Amino acid sequence: GAGVSQSPRYKVAKRGQDVALRCDPISGHVSLFWYQQALGQGPEFLTYFQNEAQLDKSGLPSDRFFAERPEGSVSTLKIQRTQQEDSAVYLCASSFRLGSSSYNSPLHFGNGTRLTVT
Amino acid sequence: GIQVEQSPPDLILQEGANSTLRCNFSDSVNNLQWFHQNPWGQLINLFYIPSGTKQNGRLSATTVATERYSLLYISSSQTTDSGVYFCAFAGTALIFGKGTTLSVSS
Numbered sequence: 001g002a003g004v005s006q007s008p009r010y011k012v013a014k015r016g017q018d019v020a021l022r023c024d025p026i027s028g029h030v031s032l033f034w035y036q037q038a039l040g041q042g043p044e045f046l047t048y049f050q051n052e053a054q055l056d057k058s059g060l061p062s063d064r065f066f067a068e069r070p071e072g073s074v075s076t077l078k079i080q081r082t083q084q085e086d087s088a089v090y091l092c093a094s095s096f097r098l099g100s101s102s103y104n105s106p107l108h109f110g111n112g113t114r115l116t117v118t
Numbered sequence: 119g120i121q122v123e124q125s126p127p128d129l130i131l132q133e134g135a136n137s138t139l140r141c142n143f144s145d146s147v148n149n150l151q152w153f154h155q156n157p158w159g160q161l162i163n164l165f166y167i168p169s170g171t172k173q174n175g176r177l178s179a180t181t182v183a184t185e186r187y188s189l190l191y192i193s194s195s196q197t198t199d200s201g202v203y204f205c206a207f208a209g210t211a212l213i214f215g216k217g218t219t220l221s222v223s224s
Contacts, residue, residue, distance in 0.1 A: 042217055043161070044214070045211035056211070059211065091161065106151070109160070111159055112160075112161075
């Protein structure tokens, strides 16, 4: 596709509900990143995929957060039993480079999913 | 970990004015990048600038790695320049500062 596509654009969930956020990276991009951006803050790293392999999940804040990329393209970030502190914008980014080399070139971000937990 | 400080936190300009945004680091960093997040949330990469100076239209950036800072210059600002400007560097992941919020009025 022309850019990184994320859906839904907005999501409102009641506390305790499960949510699933989708990311369609740029076609052919092997690296995929998820970031969480709280209001008034910079994006914070959650997890990194190289193709279908999740190589780094050190940023996931709790075991309620789970991400997958089963076929090495589309990725889903799932949050179970949502809490109010999960309210944030969730950003997905992709790169044609691998691993830390991804940072040697511009990273392409989607428009994000704004999650509000009530 | 490495601390990154962006200044000023907020900036209000009249259209046509120039501005300088700064990013300071507590230690040497790699692969510094500048991003613009528009009011609709889209993050756009402006520069990949680990060192030296680059220019792109009305924007330019300079990184002095040995002195652990980077500057983003915006000349003849326009209302479309409004948004949040982030610097970021490669640590274990791409690490972002807290940003400078720029508002340009006509």
